[in-house]
Amino acid sequence: MNLKKSLLIIIAVLLIDQLSKIYIKTHFVLGDSVEVFSWFKILFIENSGAAWGAKLSDFLPISEPTGKLVLTVFRLFAVAGIGYWLYDTIRKESSKTLILAVCLIFAGALGNIIDSVLYGVVFSDSYQQLATAFSDEPYGSVFYGKVVDMLYFPMVDTTWPDWVPYFGGSTFRFFEPVFNIADMAISTGVGILLVFNKKAFGTLGEDESTLEERA
Structure with a gap:
């Protein structure tokens, strides 16, 4: 996979991610x-x-603004x-699987850093x-923005039976975390690396190398 195709994937993920976040941010009140x-x-x-809303100030003796910075x-x-990893994989003409995975991880990370x-x-x-x-009254400053999340999949939303020790009567939800398109891209990229590890990092055969050069 060449640089042009890699950039198209990154731009597509970023556009979908940012457009969805901007729409939610300007059409929904927090909690809607x-x-x-x-x-x-x-x-x-x-x-x-x-990830999961954790803050550095929860684990280190620093203030919340310092932890955010x-x-x-x-x-x-x-x-x-x-980004350098992506550049290096393209330069070395690595497998399409590896380049695709790194493109998704890079696009997702960049989407959230925006x-x-x-x-x-x-x-x-x-x-x-x-x-x-x-706005003339922004809610924060540079480096102190908040990541917009909106995708919620409570596939199971029920209550533990009373007879279950400790959990009885409490609410059980699966899957509870709320995430965004950028998070999906990162998770998909990591998933590709885990599931197709040998294909991503293995040595290209002669036929695949030829196809890579033509891509």
């Missing part, structure tokens, strides 16, 4: 939801931390590293009101 199916909802939340800077270095770096200065607050773009 729409039921598409009983097992799938559009639910607008914002994530100021890492450290996390955003770390994401920037991570995106740069993944939120973290820019959304705080682009949008107004979404709490109890619709946010506006390029």
Whole structure:
């Protein structure tokens, strides 16, 4: 897979990710939801931390704003590293499977870093009101934006039977995390690397090498 095709994949993922986030941000109030199916909802939340909403301040003796800044800077270095990895795999004419996986991971990471770096200065607050773009009263500053999440799949939403020890009577939901298109791209890329590990990192055969050169 050549650089042109890789860029098309990255741009397509970024467009879908950012357009969906901008639509949700400007048409939903924080916490609003729409039921598409009983097992799938559009639910607008914002994530100021890492995966699953975790924050560095939950684990380290630092303030929440400092933790957010450290996390955003770390994401920037991570995106740069993944970008170099992608460049290197294309330069070495690695397998299409590996290049596709790295493209998805890079596009997803870049999509979320756009939120973290820019959304705080682009949008107004979404709490109890619709946010506006390029607001005179942005909700944050550069590096302090929040990631927009909206895809929610409560495929199982029930209550544990009373006879179940400890959990009896409590709510059980699967799958509970809320995520976005960028998260899906990252997860898909990682999944490809795990499931098709040998194909991604194995040595190209003579026939596949020829096809790669023509791609």
